[in-house]
Amino acid sequence: MPSYTWFPANVDETRAAAVELAALLPRRAVVQLTGNLGAGKTTLVAALVEALGVAPSAEVSSPTFSLIHEYGEPTRIYHIDLYRLEEPRELFTLGLEEIFDANALVLIEWGEKFARFLPPNRIILTIEHGDGDHRRITATGDLLSTRTSPESDPRISPAPSSSAPSS
C-alpha cells in the first residue's frame, strides 16, 4: 500500500507538504485525518484546499460546530469534524452516505471515532506532534498515487511501513 511521510518543521513546511500531498490524492476519496488536539489537521486541510485551487487557505475554518463545510470548484471538497459527536445515531443525521457517494474529496477530522462507519478503502492521514512546530505527517492508502516515487522526489521519504516487508 502506498505510504508517504513528511517531517515539516513549521507551518510553511506543512503547507509545502500539502502541495505534494495534493498531487498524490485522487479527486475522489475519503480521507481520515488522525492526530491530537492542535496537531494541525485543520491547518493541513486549509493548505490542501488551497493547493487544489479550490479556495484560499484563509477561507478554510474548522467545522467544529457546523460539522461539515463544503467547497466547490474545480474539485468538490467536504471538510468534516466529528470531534463533538458522541453517538453513531448523531453521525447518521449528517447524510454521510450521500457524501461518500459523491464525486468529491472528503476530509474527516476525528474520523477514527467512527472508523467502522467509514469506507474501508479510505486514505489515512496522521499528524503527530514533535518538538515545538515540528510535525510528522503520514499518508497511507491504496488510493494514493504512486506516480511520484520517493526515488524521483527526495523531499518525499517513504514511511517505514512501505519499505519493510509485511508479514
Ligand SMILES: Nc1ncnc2c1ncn2[C@@H]1O[C@H](COP(=O)(O)OP(=O)(O)OP(=O)(O)O)[C@@H](O)[C@H]1O
Ligand atoms: N508544522 C505545523 N503544522 C501545522 N500546524 C502547526 C505547525 N506548527 C505549528 N502549528 C500550529 O498548530 C495549530 C494547529 O491547529 P489546528 O486547528 O490545525 O489543529 P487540529 O489538529 O485541527 O486541532 P483540533 O483537533 O482541535 O481540530 C495551529 O495553531 C498551527 O499554527
Ligand SMILES: [Mg+2]
Ligand atoms: Mg481541527
